[in-house]
Amino acid sequence: MNKNKNSIKKPKFNTYWIYSMIVLFFVSTYFIGGSETANTSKNINISSFERFLNKGEIKDVTVINKNLAQVTLQRDALNSPDHKSANSTNFLGQKNINGPHYVFEIGNLELFQNKLEEAEKKGIQFNYDFKTVENKLLDYILGFLPLIILVGLWFFFMRRMSGGGGGGSQIFSIGKSKAKLFDEKADVKTTFKDVAGLEGAKEEVQEIVDFLKNPTKYTKLGGKIPKGALLVGLPGTGKTLLAKAVAGEAKVPFFSLSGSDFVEMFVGVGASRVRDLFKQAKDKAPAIIFIDEIDAIGRARGKSNMTGGNDERENTLNQLLTEMDGFGTNTNVIVIAATNRADVLDKALMRAGRFDRQIYVDLPDVRERKEIFQVHLKPIKISKGLDTDFLAKQTPGFSGADIANVCNEAALIAARKLKKSVNKQDFLDAVDRIVGGLEKKNKIITESEKKTIAFHEAGHATVSWMLEHAAPLVKVTIVPRGQSLGAAWYLPEERQIVKPEQILDEMCAALGGRAAEKVMFNNISTGALSDLEKVTKQARSMVTVYGLNDKIGNLTYYDSSGQNDYGFTKPYSDVTAQVIDKEISNIIETQYQRAIKLLKKNKSKLIELADFLLDKEVIFKEDLVRIYGERPFDIKTVIKESKSKK
Numbered sequence: 191m192n193k194n195k196n197s198i199k200k201p202k203f204n205t206y207w208i209y210s211m212i213v214l215f216f217v218s219t220y221f222i223g224g225s226e227t228a229n230t231s232k233n234i235n236i237s238s239f240e241r242f243l244n245k246g247e248i249k250d251v252t253v254i255n256k257n258l259a260q261v262t263l264q265r266d267a268l269n270s271p272d273h274k275s276a277n278s279t280n281f282l283g284q285k286n287i288n289g290p291h292y293v294f295e296i297g298n299l300e301l302f303q304n305k306l307e308e309a310e311k312k313g314i315q316f317n318y319d320f321k322t323v324e325n326k327l328l329d330y331i332l333g334f335l336p337l338i339i340l341v342g343l344w345f346f347f348m349r350r351m352s353g354g355g356g357g358g359s360q361i362f363s364i365g366k367s368k369a370k371l372f373d374e375k376a377d378v379k380t381t382f383k384d385v386a387g388l389e390g391a392k393e394e395v396q397e398i399v400d401f402l403k404n405p406t407k408y409t410k411l412g413g414k415i416p417k418g419a420l421l422v423g424l425p426g427t428g429k430t431l432l433a434k435a436v437a438g439e440a441k442v443p444f445f446s447l448s449g450s451d452f453v454e455m456f457v458g459v460g461a462s463r464v465r466d467l468f469k470q471a472k473d474k475a476p477a478i479i480f481i482d483e484i485d486a487i488g489r490a491r492g493k494s495n496m497t498g499g500n501d502e503r504e505n506t507l508n509q510l511l512t513e514m515d516g517f518g519t520n521t522n523v524i525v526i527a528a529t530n531r532a533d534v535l536d537k538a539l540m541r542a543g544r545f546d547r548q549i550y551v552d553l554p555d556v557r558e559r560k561e562i563f564q565v566h567l568k569p570i571k572i573s574k575g576l577d578t579d580f581l582a583k584q585t586p587g588f589s590g591a592d593i594a595n596v597c598n599e600a601a602l603i604a605a606r607k608l609k610k611s612v613n614k615q616d617f618l619d620a621v622d623r624i625v626g627g628l629e630k631k632n633k634i635i636t637e638s639e640k641k642t643i644a645f646h647e648a649g650h651a652t653v654s655w656m657l658e659h660a661a662p663l664v665k666v667t668i669v670p671r672g673q674s675l676g677a678a679w680y681l682p683e684e685r686q687i688v689k690p691e692q693i694l695d696e697m698c699a700a701l702g703g704r705a706a707e708k709v710m711f712n713n714i715s716t717g718a719l720s721d722l723e724k725v726t727k728q729a730r731s732m733v734t735v736y737g738l739n740d741k742i743g744n745l746t747y748y749d750s751s752g753q754n755d756y757g758f759t760k761p762y763s764d765v766t767a768q769v770i771d772k773e774i775s776n777i778i779e780t781q782y783q784r785a786i787k788l789l790k791k792n793k794s795k796l797i798e799l800a801d802f803l804l805d806k807e808v809i810f811k812e813d814l815v816r817i818y819g820e821r822p823f824d825i826k827t828v829i830k831e832s833k834s835k836k
Contacts, residue, residue: 231292232276235294238292242263243305243309243314244309248264249265252320253299253318253319257295257296259296260290261289262291263292306318380438381439382435388432388554391432394549395435396439398436416547417546419527420526420532423530424552424553425591426591426592427551427553430482436480437478445478447481447482448486449485449486451463461506468523472522472523475522479525481527484528484535487503487510488510488535489507489536491504515544553588554590560582562593562594566593567597570612571612572613576617584617600619627673628671635670639675641800642717644801647678648800650702650706651666651702652706653699653702653789654678655821659692660699662811663679664679664681665809665811667808667809694781697725697778698782700724700725701721704785705786705788709796710800725781733770734746734748742773799817802817
């Protein structure tokens with residue numbers, strides 16, 4: 191019985207009912223109110239009128255507005271067969287006894303009046319009159335027109351304010367949450383099968399989904415379901431993708447919005463939207479709330495408020511803190527947030543009880559990159575024998591988004607070349623395009639500039655080939671790409687920790703281009719800007735961050751919390767600042783002289799490599815092996831590997 195009662199839907203109120211009632215009022219007023227044109231008057235011609243008049247069957251003749259005549263018959267004449275049509279009923283079932291029974295246009299008023307006077311002279315008894323009648327319906331409408339306009343405007347604005355209009359006009363809904371509620375049946379198709387790599391992060395997120403599906407499994411042992419999880423990682427690593435997978439797997443209401451959706455120009459709107467969001471989630475509990483880019487509202491309080499006034503963002507954050515862990519909170523709502531700026535978030539937001547878990551989404555390693563390539567290669571028509579291991583090794587430091595871009599770019603390159611499938615070379619070209627930019631073969635470069643670029647790139651290749659810890663060379667080109675006039679590609683070793691000698695070798699290889707210009711031309715150019723920027727950052731990190739300098743010692747001025755931005759004061763004295771600047775300069779200059787020494791020792795081979803580069807414009811690892819021989823460090827590695835296999 192209760193189910194049947196609940197299933198009976200009550201009719202919803204519709205504003206169109208009011209409009210219908212207003213129209214019905216005017217129509218009924220028009221017809222029932224005795225309008226002159228509301229009766230069932232029949233049209234006749236003037237000759238029929240003269241015949242009826244001569245028979246003495248007409249009682250009254252009324253001329254309306256000097257052009258229309260209304261005729262009323264005698265009571266006795268109504269029973270005549272000639273007037274059967276005039277004795278009919280109207281739409282309400284009323285007989286037209288009192289008239290008028292007929293209506294016709296008189297034509298010339300003066301002639302019609304003469305006919306009436308002649309009939310009177312003949313002794314025919316009837317009455318006639320002249321009237322001026324206004325349009326009553328029009329009068330009613332004009333009388334009520336201001337009221338109609340006001341009522342119409344009121345309904346119009348009420349509908350728009352309550353959400354019936356466009357986005358910017360929803361005044362009454364401005365404090366409502368902008369969260370999108372995803373339906374697992376229609377909206378979300380992403381599952382954990384679509385998420386390649388990220389094994390650790392995926393495992394933790396899967397556990398959150400299990401919390402919601404089987405809460406008793408954990409609560410029966412006295413455990414509590416986590417309040418929230420924070421996804422932290424670099425851009426493009428797959429944080430939002432993980433959230434989409436949660437939405438597809440959880441089978442519970444999933445509210446998704448961005449941190450900037452809380453921010454509005456009106457005071458108090460952000461806090462109101464937070465309250466409304468959690469109210470909706472609690473009503474549909476168990477549920478998941480996903481807030482992307484939470485750093486938009488979750489920044490540390492009190493830092494940016496220079497004037498001491500009230501900050502709308504802080505009010506929004508305070509409300510979020512209260513909703514996540516305060517009085518009256520509900521354990522059936524889990525909050526998942528994503529950010530790449532975890533260092534700027536407020537400490538109160540990061541504590542246990544709000545975000546119980548911080549899930550770090552790192553850049554994929556070579557094995558995970560292979561899995562990501564396999565996912566993104568499914569819709570692409572690739573050539574047979576394409577080695578995904580090779581692609582994974584060629585993309586160190588690439589995020590999941592970067593790999594997706596590589597696959598798409600390779601498909602576009604293959605289509606541009608009218609190929610039927612995407613092969614290995616297309617993927618290499620795609621990597622080059624993403625890393626270095628588009629080739630600009632038509633760029634005008636003088637011969638002297640081209641020679642300088644060739645020796646610059648040959649210097650990079652030579653020094654990196656001679657140093658043990660420098661990244662091995664893959665490809666060198668003097669064809670302009672993007673903003674650079676030349677480029678070199680290396681295959682860096684993926685390290686978890688870095689030693690001082692490894693950093694110094696990389697710095698020396700980066701300075702090899704300028705050193706080659708100095709050795710060959712006894713002059714330098716502005717072409718080493720990016721190299722200088724790189725080595726300066728590396729040297730500064732060695733001295734001020736990692737404590738790898740003897741003069742400064744085992745000290746670091748790095749603040750992982752992000753609370754110290756060196757606003758007005760530095761964490762070291764002016765004397766220490768001078769020492770830091772001197773040590774940075776010494777490190778860079780030492781590696782520069784080291785590169786010069788290496789290039790002077792191998793000057794003849796440097797010239798040979800530069801000439802070959804000028805001729806071919808592109809050289810590969812095989813060309814360096816032909817000129818310099820195998821790297822001694824690579825030979826040692828191969829020997830060690832072969833011994834271990836035995």
